[in-house]
Amino acid sequence: MTIKTANVSMADKVALIDELCASARILPVITIAREQDILPLADALAAGGLTALEVTLRSQFGLKAIRVLREQRPELVTGAGTVLDRHMLAAAEEAGSQFIVTPGITRDLLEASVASDIPLLPGISNASGIMEGYGLGYRRFKLFPAEVSGGVAAIKALGGPFGEVKFCPTGGVSPANIRNYMALKNVMCVGGSWMLDSEWIKNGDWARIQECTAEALALLDSSL
Numbered sequence: 001m002t003i004k005t006a007n008v009s010m011a012d013k014v015a016l017i018d019e020l021c022a023s024a025r026i027l028p029v030i031t032i033a034r035e036q037d038i039l040p041l042a043d044a045l046a047a048g049g050l051t052a053l054e055v056t057l058r059s060q061f062g063l064k065a066i067r068v069l070r071e072q073r074p075e076l077v078t079g080a081g082t083v084l085d086r087h088m089l090a091a092a093e094e095a096g097s098q099f100i101v102t103p104g105i106t107r108d109l110l111e112a113s114v115a116s117d118i119p120l121l122p123g124i125s126n127a128s129g130i131m132e133g134y135g136l137g138y139r140r141f142k143l144f145p146a147e148v149s150g151g152v153a154a155i156k157a158l159g160g161p162f163g164e165v166k167f168c169p170t171g172g173v174s175p176a177n178i179r180n181y182m183a184l185k186n187v188m189c190v191g192g193s194w195m196l197d198s199e200w201i202k203n204g205d206w207a208r209i210q211e212c213t214a215e216a217l218a219l220l221d222s223s224l
Helices: 010-024 035-048 062-072 086-095 107-114 127-134 151-158 178-182 198-202 206-222
Strands: 026-030 052-056 077-081 140-143 190-192
Touching: 010 026, 010 052, 010 077, 010 140, 026 035, 026 206, 035 062, 035 206, 052 062, 062 077, 062 086, 077 086, 086 107, 107 127, 127 140, 151 178, 178 190, 178 206, 198 206
Parallel strands: 026 052, 026 190, 052 077
Antiparallel strands: none
């Protein structure tokens, strides 16, 4: 997909998120513990069918990973996750992030992102969070942590007052419930990390990660 880099309206950014999520279906939430894992991990996910990657800024290698992937794997769509304030937003932009994901919201961060050309998927856990973003033009949100925040039932209920809004539930999503989420009309994709077992990564078991990734997508295909 092509990400615009200038004069992008909120409506255009909503469309970019829709395009990203429709293609991705599952957004893997990646935390890089070792620099050497960046490329083989991304390659394993891509080989399994996941080509949009949310690289969190939870570790010291987050920004480096985004730079490396943008330079060496330009065919992938690489975004930054766990962006907590406008300074992290600016750093993620500078690193080349094509989209931004947050675990929650602040007014300052929402406003900073309105002024940015890069689409933001803000994290919310209730109706008040949606309303905060809605007033600034946001229509796409990450429900986080999804299962703790009410899961499928919460998303169904929020669809009543917020008919224009769609969600990417993240947190507690697994092969056991992914189809329940994706069956909802106001869910555009899901976020998860179950295919990123820390032991598999530590041991360089990239084939296992590729297999788990492919199985997750096959699960969605079987529900069509």
